[in-house]
Amino acid sequence: MRTEEYAAAMRREIIRMLAAAGSGHPGGSLSATDIMAVLFNEELRIDPKDPRDPNRDRFVLSKGHAAPALYAALALKGYLPVEQLTDLRKLGSPLQGHPDANKLPGVDVSTGSLGQGLSQACGMAIAGKLDNKDYRVYAVCGDGEQQEGQIWEAAMLAAHYKLDNLTAFVDHNHLQIDGDIEKVLSPEPLADKWRAFGWHVIEIDGHDLAAIRAAIDEAKTVKGQPTMIVAETVKGKGVSFMENQASWHGSAPNAEQAAQALHELGEG
Amino acid sequence: MSEKIKMATREAYGKALAALAPEMPELVVLDADLSGSTKTKEFAKVAPERFFNCGIAEADMIGVACGLASCGKVPFASSFAVFAAGRAFEQIRNSVCYGKQNVKIAATHAGITVGEDGGTHQAIEDIAIMRSLPGMTVLVPSDWVQAMWAVRAAAEYKGPVYLRLGRLAAPQVYEEDRKFEWGKGLLVRPGKDIVIFACGMMVSEALTAAELLAAEGVDAAVADIFSIKPLDREFVLEQARKCGAVLSVEEHTVLGGLGSAVAETLAEAGLGLPFARLGLQDQFGQSGKPAQLLQHYGLDGASIAAQVKALLARK
Numbered sequence: 031m032r033t034e035e036y037a038a039a040m041r042r043e044i045i046r047m048l049a050a051a052g053s054g055h056p057g058g059s060l061s062a063t064d065i066m067a068v069l070f071n072e073e074l075r076i077d078p079k080d081p082r083d084p085n086r087d088r089f090v091l092s093k094g095h096a097a098p099a100l101y102a103a104l105a106l107k108g109y110l111p112v113e114q115l116t117d118l119r120k121l122g123s124p125l126q127g128h129p130d131a132n133k134l135p136g137v138d139v140s141t142g143s144l145g146q147g148l149s150q151a152c153g154m155a156i157a158g159k160l161d162n163k164d165y166r167v168y169a170v171c172g173d174g175e176q177q178e179g180q181i182w183e184a185a186m187l188a189a190h191y192k193l194d195n196l197t198a199f200v201d202h203n204h205l206q207i208d209g210d211i212e213k214v215l216s217p218e219p220l221a222d223k224w225r226a227f228g229w230h231v232i233e234i235d236g237h238d239l240a241a242i243r244a245a246i247d248e249a250k251t252v253k254g255q256p257t258m259i260v261a262e263t264v265k266g267k268g269v270s271f272m273e274n275q276a277s278w279h280g281s282a283p284n285a286e287q288a289a290q291a292l293h294e295l296g297e298g
Numbered sequence: 299m300s301e302k303i304k305m306a307t308r309e310a311y312g313k314a315l316a317a318l319a320p321e322m323p324e325l326v327v328l329d330a331d332l333s334g335s336t337k338t339k340e341f342a343k344v345a346p347e348r349f350f351n352c353g354i355a356e357a358d359m360i361g362v363a364c365g366l367a368s369c370g371k372v373p374f375a376s377s378f379a380v381f382a383a384g385r386a387f388e389q390i391r392n393s394v395c396y397g398k399q400n401v402k403i404a405a406t407h408a409g410i411t412v413g414e415d416g417g418t419h420q421a422i423e424d425i426a427i428m429r430s431l432p433g434m435t436v437l438v439p440s441d442w443v444q445a446m447w448a449v450r451a452a453a454e455y456k457g458p459v460y461l462r463l464g465r466l467a468a469p470q471v472y473e474e475d476r477k478f479e480w481g482k483g484l485l486v487r488p489g490k491d492i493v494i495f496a497c498g499m500m501v502s503e504a505l506t507a508a509e510l511l512a513a514e515g516v517d518a519a520v521a522d523i524f525s526i527k528p529l530d531r532e533f534v535l536e537q538a539r540k541c542g543a544v545l546s547v548e549e550h551t552v553l554g555g556l557g558s559a560v561a562e563t564l565a566e567a568g569l570g571l572p573f574a575r576l577g578l579q580d581q582f583g584q585s586g587k588p589a590q591l592l593q594h595y596g597l598d599g600a601s602i603a604a605q606v607k608a609l610l611a612r613k
Contacts, residue, residue, distance in 0.1 A: 084370065131368075132398050139368050140397040146389055149358045153365020153373075156350065160326070160371070180389070183358030191350070 033239050036106055037067035041268045042295045043102035043115050047125075049288035050116035054127065057278040059099040061203040061236070061263040062170055068242040069168055070103040078108040081135040087165050088138045088154045092147025093172035093201060094128040095280070100137070101125050109136035145178030147171070148198060152188050155196040155256075166250070169198040174206030176217035182227065188256040189228030196256040197249040200224075201236065203265035205276040224258040236261025268295055302470040303442070307463040307498075308406040310442035312337025314449035315374065319345040322453060328363050328375040330356045335465075336376040336406045356381045360389035360401070367399040372453055378412075379405035379421030379462060383428055394458050395431045402452045403428075404461040408438075409549030410583040410591045411466040411499060420583035425497075426554025428460040429527050436527040438462040438556075440501035441471040444524055447478045455480070462498065464549075466588050469502040471522070481525050483533035489519030492543040492606055492613075495534065497523050497556050500547040503592065506599025511606055518606055526556055534563045543572040543613050547602055552577040572612040576605055 031039070040063050048054045070076075075087045091100050098118065105112045110124070117123040124133040128142025138154070141147040151169040158165050175181060188196055200220060208214045217223070224231045230252045234241040242261070249257035265279070266272025269291040272283075283291055318325055319341055326348045333339040333351060342349035352359035356377050363373035376382065382405040383390070394401045405424060412420045428436050437452065437459060439445035445463065452459040471486065478484065486501060487508050496504040501522045508518040521537050523529070538544050544564065546557035557575030564573060578595060592598040596605065 130396075139364060139399075140392070143388060143392040145357070146361050146393045149361020149389075150365040150368065150393060152358075153362040153367070154369055155365070156362065157366050157369030157371055160348070161369070180355075180357040180361065183353075183355035184361065187352055187355070187358055187362065190353075 031071065033067050033071045036071040037064050038296055039106055040067055040099060040102040042292055042297055043105065043112065044098045045269070045283060045288050045291045045295065047098055047101065047115040047118040048282040049285060051119040051282060053119060053282050054098055055095040055280050056272055056282065057205065057265040057275070058093060058172060058201065058203065059096045060267045060269065060272065061265045062093070062096045062099050062201045063267065064237045064239060065170060065199050065201065065242055065261055066099050066103045068239055068246065070107050072243065073246055074168070075165065078136065081109065085163055085165055088151065088167040090139055090147045090151040090167070090169040091129055091141050092169050093144065093175055094142035094147065097127065097129050100129055104136040110134070144172065144175040145180035148181055148184040151196060151198065152184050152193060155193040156191060158195050167196045171198060171200050173200055173202045173204065173217060173220065174211055176200065176220060177215050185224065185227040185229065192254045193256045194253050197246065197259065198256065199259045199261050201263050202260055203263040205265045205274070205279065207276065207279045209276050221260045224260070228255065230255045230257040231260060232257065233260045234262065236263035237267060270294055300474065304467040304469055305442040306465055306467045307439050307442055307445035308337045308465060310445035311404055311406070311449055311463050312340030314446045315341035316344045318450060318453055322372065324370060324372045325453060326350065326366055326371045326373045328352055328359050328373055330354055330359050330377040330381065332377055336404070338376050356386040357389045360386045361393050363401045364393040364397055364399040367401050372400060374402045374404050376404045376406065378419060379408035379424045380419055383421060383424035383460065387427060391431055395433050398433060399458065400456055402459045402461060404463060406463040407465045408462045409464060409498065410595060411464055411549060411588040413588045413591065414585050416585035417582040422551045422578045422583060423554070424462060425526055425548070425550050425556065429554065429559065433458055434527065435459045436462070437525055438497040439524055440498055440522050441468055443470060443472040443474055443476055444478060448524070451480055464499055466499065468499045471501055471505070481528040481530060483530035484522040484524070485519065485537065486522050487520040489517040490541060491517045492545060492610060493519040493521055493537040493541040494545045494547060494602070494606070495521050495523050495556065495560050496547040497526060498549055500549055500597065503597060503599050504547055504602055507602035507606060510599060510603040516606065516610065523556055526559055529559050529563065531563045534560055535567050535569065538564060538569055538571060543609055545574055545576065545606055545609055547576040547597065549597060550577050552579060572609050574605060574609050576602060
């Protein structure tokens with residue numbers, strides 16, 4: 031599947047599962063979709079038949095509320111049937127409101143409490159170095175998440191231990207639940223902060239698949255430093271009435287809204 | 299018994315880690331700028347490539363430990379108990395326990411015997427908050443022999459463990475070759491009038507109390523509850539029934555710790571015995587010499603003995 035199609039399919043599944051669940055986080059799932067589509071469709075060395083392979087690349091969704099995007103990416107990759115996605119948030123389902131590594135194969139660590147995923151990714155990167163393994167560790171953080179102090183603790187540690195096998199993204203969609211990140215508590219200038227913390231920083235359009243691809247490749251050539259890809263994104267990307275609306279951070283579409291969204295996303 | 303050695307359980311922790319280093323290649327140790335005090339420095343000396351100083355950033359340290367554990371490592375993460383269990387509580391809750399990660403949190407400087415550093419640095423609530431977490435094992439070794447065992451047992455056990463260690467050199471309770479059982483209570487001194495359930499350094503204070511009481515004709519049993527969770531409920535009930543009166547002693551608040559665990563067990567079994575909990579009575583500690591503090595908060599042998607007599611008057 032071409033990555034454009036993979037991303038479009040992810041977006042449709044995100045809408046379908048959220049509509050079925052009746053709650054969840056569409057905005058930040060749709061903004062992170064293109065980054066995750068490139069990772070899961072092109073980059074990650076992972077195999078649904080061997081989800082615990084010690085040599086696999088790791089993926090950490092530090093902004094765990096974008097779980098629908100992860101579940102869609104995993105389903106399209108073959109980790110679970112696509113039809114199972116509508117079990118999202120239901121009692122007994124492996125598709126918990128936030129990713130649970132003990133319930134769903136393909137999820138490397140449980141996340142959801144903001145700020146905690148990046149530290150776990152650092153631990154995975156250190157383990158890779160200790161064991162002389164060539165896997166890479168990828169993490170996707172939110173821009174609101176940058177307000178967590180733990181992010182900057184992890185930032186210091188990753189640079190200090192020269193974790194060049196770690197590539198992280200900031201899904202920079204400019205909105206958090208309470209509104210504009212710059213009005214709530216500005217984390218800007220983000221790219222400068224990451225540079226100052228000793229990371230190799232790449233700034234891209236987070237919906238430009240070629241740019242995402244190129245940034246991932248560039249990160250692999252960097253020695254002695256972790257890489258932060260600051261990806262400029264649009265919250266709710268791909269659904270006209272969700273784009274740039276903080277109100278779609280944490281509410282699901284109803285049946286009518288879902289139908290319109292799916293129509294816009296090319297449901298045929 | 300061979301000559302007894304006074305040693306802090308944190309010292310035993312450092313020695314145990316260093317001893318385990320060559321035989322356990324997956325063992326890794328993390329610290330938050332307190333390696334000289336927590337004694338993880340002993341491990342860093344013998345296995346520097348597997349020691350990671352995370353700086354004064356406890357939350358991140360716990361997350362890094364989780365990432366390492368997810369890749370098959372066996373991480374021990376250390377800081378003072380106030381910062382390990384307190385500052386990083388929610389990381390321990392969500393990254394370690396919810397994530398079911400094989401992370402060991404070895405927290406030193408627990409309780410009031412931290413001494414002069416004062417109330418900000420004396421963890422008095424860590425047992426309570428760690429005990430409340432699903433899947434967490436809580437161990438409070440009473441001397442250096444047991445601490446050495448506990449470090450090895452925790453390393454071999456698969457799952458989250460909170461190991462509570464002390465700063466102060468504490469009396470040796472057990473013979474060096476003593477064997478301990480995971481999840482079991484241990485009768486240290488038999489007796490028939492009352493059973494004192496204690497953990498950590500309070501076991502040796504309880505033994506002192508029992509000696510004092512013996513001189514007055516009171517036969518007190520002392521039981522070591524080094525495994526607060528899982529709690530050996532059958533053992534607790536058996537000893538309580540045998541003696542007919544129960545006292546719990548802990549270097550911790552009486553709210554939610556050992557005393558609460560014992561109270562829950564007695565109440566659920568319908569055992570309405572004379573019972574009291576010694577510990578910090580909903581208050582913080584303060585600066586002072588450890589011995590002065592124990593006396594001030596009623597946790598030295600003489601104070602415990604006095605409480606036993608008061609309790610037995612209700613029997």
